[in-house]
Amino acid sequence: MLKPVLKFIETVGEYFLLLKKTLTKPQNNKIFWEHYLREIDDIGLKTVGLISFISFFIGGVVVIQTALNLENPLIDPSLIGFAAKQSVILEFSPTLSSVILAGIVGSYIASTIGTMRITEQIDALDVMGINSANYLILPKILAAVTFYPFLIGMSMFLGVLGGWVAGVVTGLVGTQDYLEGIRIGFDPFHFTYSTIKTVVFAFLIATIPSFFGYRVRGGALEVGRAGTQAVIWTSVMIVFWNYVITQLLLS
């Protein structure tokens, strides 16, 4: 019983030691910014299509389900728009999109870094005198925490838009009611809350898979396992921190 607990504590300690090694000044600024832009493309722009698609349809589903559950004629139809907006902005866009990103980007990061480890590319960096953790992971962290808030912002817009399209197409809610609904109880702090969550999740999405990839030992099988572990633990941590941040900021 004690052994797995100690192993877990040891692993958490290793994660923070890797972060300490990672969060230092880049050795060469020009190469760092080149790397950063490449990461924006690899872990950011390449996910735009899928996140857009999912957000649009999730927004649509939220509106349809809300409308079908509010059949009482005494309930104002604008509440459908309100419910869709609240669900998308507070939860679906930041959390669900981040869990999806953990799957797409997490496995990509863990497998690329893991492959670099087993093919001695990380050793090659170390032996050249390069801080391999800083060189490989810091641009990913910065790319994620700077790009994902925009991605999630876009996801919120598309979710609300998808809700409107679904409502109008199915005839469950009219444009006027929907627009009125999304204006009700508008609180700018909800955007701040979602942005804070997104930045925290972005940090987790960049660092946890990097950690699993960086410590791979063995061959292709271990790289595959690291990818799976990375997705599982990143998703678990997103859900956990979602609860903590919500408790701290909204309750």
Next chain:
Amino acid sequence: MIEVKNIKKSFAGVGVLKGISAVFEKGKVNMIIGQSGSGKTVFLKSIMGLIEPDDGEISFDGRIWHLLSDKEKAGIRREMGVVFQGNALFDSMTIEQNVSFPLRMFTRKSPKEIKERVDEVLEQVGLPGVQNKLPSELSGGQQKRVAIARAIVMYPKYLFADEPNSGLDPKTAIRIDDLLMTLTKQYDTTTLVNTHDMNSIMEIGEKIILLKNGHKAWEGSRDEIFHSDNKDLNDFVFSSDLYRQMKELFLKYQAEK
């Protein structure tokens, strides 16, 4: 010159290096030989600073590694060129980007100067015109030569090669050996080559160390191999009939002479 004193290393309580001492001379190809599992790679990686030994001392031209600051260690690392067993070329970079990487990272050379140096080293390793290709577009032997080009691009004082001939055909392997020997003389490097390739040992091994079960079992030059009666050496080097017959013929020839 690299001097190693009483290096020890264990993993999970199992001793891999059990107190090895050796001196590797400048301008020579020093070979570390031994069977798989004898501790060659751990020994080489300990010298390269990739594995921290449990005990012992490693010095680079008098600079004792474990007494140096991180900055001083980084300085020595920039004097190292390493050819890894699997080449360790960066997949996402072109050959030019791979070879120029240390120059771009650590020097203030202009893009023109960097390009000239990259062209020069690729010419030296016999691979002109591959600058814009990706590592995956080259053969194993060509990749190895690119790895050598990257290792020498910063004019290293210490050149390390971990099993540089593994997976290569005999002709390409001889070419890699010749290249390592030529570059050692040209750049006056202290070269350490990890191998169990008999051709390499006989072709370019100027100083040879045999490892067995984490100990140094023999040390000498390639000329001394034929005259040594060290059992571990003879078991390893002359394990095949061909090499045994070669030894007998060589000794017979010398006796008649």
